[in-house]
Amino acid sequence: MTPSLCRYLIPAFLLAPMLATAAQAQTRPTVAGNWLVRVQGAQPFSVVLSVDEHGGVLTPHAMSRVQTIVPTSAARTDSGFVARATAWERENTLDVAVRGDSLRGTWSAAGQPSLAASGIRLPRETLAPLTGTAVFDSVVGVLQRHFYDPAYNGADWPRLVAQARPRAAAARTDAEAFAVITGLLRAIGTSHLNFNAVPRVPRPASANAQAPRAPAAPAPSSAAPVVSWQTLSPSMGYLRITSFEPSGEALPPEVVRMDSAFAEMAGLPAIVIDLRGNEGGSVDLAYRLGQHLLAAPVAAGYLVVRRGFDSRGLRTAAALDPATVPALPADLPGALLADSVEAAGGAGMLMMGGGLARTYGGRIAILIDGNTGSAAEATAAMLRETRGAVTVGARTEGAMLSAADVMVAPGWRLRYPAMDFRTAAGVRVEGDGVILDVPADPADRAALLRAAADTLRLPAP
Structure with missing residues (x-):
């Protein structure tokens, strides 16, 4: 092998891992967004899970009415992501593969059988953007007019709003803005006060449309009498x-x-x-x-x-x-x-x-x-x-x-x-x-x- 040939082969050898990594990054699915996830089982439940990605770091946040789900961490996998959450006094793992705007995988907890999980990435029109201050101001306006207690349960309401509004304005994602709004509500320290995503997923325009479908609702069950x-x-x-x-x-x-x-x-x-x-x-x-x-x-x-x-x-x-x-x-x-x-x-x-x-x-x-x-x-x-x-x-x-x-x-x-x-x-x-x-x-x-x-x-x- 001549020195001139080596001069070309060595850089190619060094570039090979970098090119493989770049190719892998291009094929890895996009996981950021707002996901409607449904978990099947004896007591099915749904959760709107927002996943942010900045610098390769994933941050999950539950934004639905299921208040018992508290995501603690998330990490990418080759096919999707794994999120961990505390729910019903247990540590749980959501391990899903993402394909386009849908996901499928399992929800599991130690010592419990795994449950099937499926979901879709929510279209933007199903949830108004939380970034900016429009929704924040709407929440504040409702509470200032209708919150039952003029003393706000002893909280310094004007100060709390003044501190939170700039953070809402600076939020980069729905999840960040959601955290600001829910943090403001928690500071009042009262029951029956929460803010949640309740998206209405549009149906496909025709039978041949390829729009993502929401997870199917569970079949009616013979629930025990009250x-x-x-x-x-x-x-x-x-x-x-x-x-x-x-x-x-x-x-x-x-x-x-x-x-x-x-x-x-x-x-x-x-x-x-x-x-x-x-x-x-x-x-x-x-x-x-x-x-x-x-x-x-x-x-x-x-x-x-x-x-x-x-x-x-x-x-x-x-x-x-x-x-x-x-x-x-x-x-x-x-x-x-x-x-x-x-x-x-x-x-x-x-x-x-x-x-x-x-x-x-x-x-x-x-x-x-x-x-x-x-x-x-x-x-x-x-x-x-x-x-x-x-x-x-x-x-x-x-x-x-x-x-x-x-x-x-x-x-x-x-x-x-x-x-x-x-x-x-x-x-x-x-x-x-x-x-x-x-x-x-x-x-x-x-x-x-x-x-x-x-x-x-x-x-x-």
């Missing part, structure tokens, strides 16, 4: 209510089940009502429960909107005399609750009970835990005051405010607390939880029932 019951002994019945969400067409079947439960247990000296894990919902099913336990309507708790504070010159509901709060109709549907409070001058008293020919007159115990929240907390607190129910288990979540949803920009929804709640005696549940009478391990049903029986002075079931 209301169930059991006669535990000749002296004690058990009523389980897993949610107060049923409303509209879903409400009547659960009302029938509740009516059947009380008809079957009418002669028992005591009933244990299990609200553990019940995260709340509407007041409709709670009203029916109250009808079975209270013969006539009684003042159970009051709600106050921003107008109620401003018109009375108040900074807190603690300064409001419950005796001056107008009563709302006892049969008021939950869907009309907010408008009725507004029409009543910004404050309204919930009336619970009455309307049935026969009510249950025995003793009541209510099982609660840290996942009992919102309307379930209000129900427990109101029955404790109005019916003498004893609470057994652990302190509740302390997240009892009435919320409203508003679309602040295409694809972006703000949920904010629109009404404060106090019991008729003026007791606040938000931040404090329901007063606990008998501490017991909320995970041990048998121990809870024994504690309830002992408190009600009945034989253990």
